[in-house]
Amino acid sequence: MSLEPGDEFTAEVDKITKRRTCTVKYDGEGINIGPVTCEPGRSVRLRYLGADSVAGTSIHFALCLTEEVLADDYKDHIRRHVSGLLPDQPPQEGEQTYIEVDKIDEYGLGLAVAGGEVVELGPVQADEGDLVHVVGREPGYAEILNARARGKRYRIRFNILRERWDKLPIKKGESFTATIDDTDGNNLIAYVDGLPVHFSGGKARIGQKIEGKLIRFHRDRGVGKVTKVYDSVGDIEDHGHDTRMQQLQQAGFGQEPFRAFATQFTGVSGDQLPSTEIGIRDAIVGEAIRLGLAEKAESGGQQYPQAHITAIRHWVVHKLAAVLGQPVTGADEVSDDVGWFRAALTERTGPTITFLGDVIQLSQGYYAPAPTRSVMISESEAVLVSGDPSRPFIESGLDIEFRGLTRILTDTSEAELRSREIPVQSKDEYIGLDEAPITTPATLREYIEQRPQESWEPEEDWAPYTGQYYGFTVDGEPLVIEEADGTAISLWRVPVEYGADTYQLKVQSGDDKTRAVTVSPKYRKHACLILDSMAEDPQTVELTAYDEEVLLSCDFAPPRAQMRWLYAVGAEWLETSSYQLQWRISDTDADSVREVFDELPVTIIDNT
Known part of the structure; x- marks a missing residue:
């Protein structure tokens, strides 16, 4: 054979065994390239390693450098069969190989030792002892090629490590x-x-x-x-806000007029209010909605307390316009049913008083106060879910902390709440944690077997799920999960002209029979997370402690149940990162938040 160890070449896949082990032909001889997922005839890039004796027979081996065709157990194949053929020296510039991570330092940077020399690998998502696919760069550095093994922001951090200042x-x-x-x-x-x-x-x-x-x-x-x-964390961006605060000061509300007004309006002390102006505004508006609903519902004379949105809005705006201004859109400068009132009631991406459960939205523009209940966060804290205003609870001796729209009962216990005849609802029931029919690969398989199946008839505008970040692209490559029995599963978005898009699982059996199983839009996030986990590329949730707070970072938008709990404990969304969604939560709430994310097929990194 004309090949020498280290030579790179291209060849077509020739034969694949039942165990997916592949061979290619070169100069008329077979070369074992390990387990792959492609079919015969596929062209792949290879690096010849040499020959080794297996059971008395000389077998040629080569590394497959075409990353997308490698089977999940490819690294196991390297350890078992070809590790002895890998050169014990750092890879030369441009040379691809596999190398073992010998150490991961305190910064999460991987180090390898080859031929007695240390090789810097950059930030890794791997364990010590793992094999990673790399390409040699300048002496002492090798770049990780497998995206799953790369740490966060790999490219720019690796350039800093290599002192490539011109790339920064x-x-x-x-x-x-x-x-x-x-x-x-x-x-x-x-x-x-x-x-x-x-x-x-x-x-x-x-x-x-x-x-x-x-x-x-x-x-x-x-x-x-x-x-x-800059003193801009949570400031209200409203050109009339400062003027209104000056007027409050002149009315005797002191040096912090907004907080002083909120203290009088809600009935709690200043340290039981949010730390930001936006949080205080939400607390005031939420309490005003409860007060207005209670007054209007009582005067309405209905058998069941309820009030129309027009009456509630009139009451709330009458009480708060002098402090918050009219609820206008800002750009239009005209009265609108959006703005701070509608945003807090029903219409914004963040928490609303209806989503939290304090107020129930009825038909024809009517709203009703929700019955009072509590949901334990820890042994001494609980979420207060109630359409009733706060003062009766405070006057009864309960301590309430406002966290935006949500109210937290502090220094209490489940026994005390029950003794006060305040019902205690389980966290799982409150957020609807058990409602999703699919949460794990096993439940997804059960769902496919139990749900009605239709013929698969895709159209041009159907978009496959391509993996990570809920990505659906019409011309994208679908993320396909191949099961052990030969079943292939992928998820597709089906556009609907009027109404919400629907979703279908494409299920192709080993006998080439293709079926479609409908997934409700309500559970499409669960389906995406499950497919990512089955592809061994799960989404990530990270909790990091800092002082008395915990930073929660997600590289995906959580499903409804997890979002409801984040809002219920008063998580503060941080518009800080283009890479992740981030919230700030109290360190006392971290355990309860982690528990609800434990129900998802994601990787949780707990640095608390």
């Missing part, structure tokens, strides 16, 4: 404006065009805008200094 968005000594996005538990982190800059000892909070200066680089990150902190 900012240079040492430069100043910048950014938002505090993250924390590693000790330092605050801002991402400047994707480059992580760490700050220690600063007084900024997560979500706060700062000015900073890049002092130096260390390993895979920048080290910076905060030069200015």
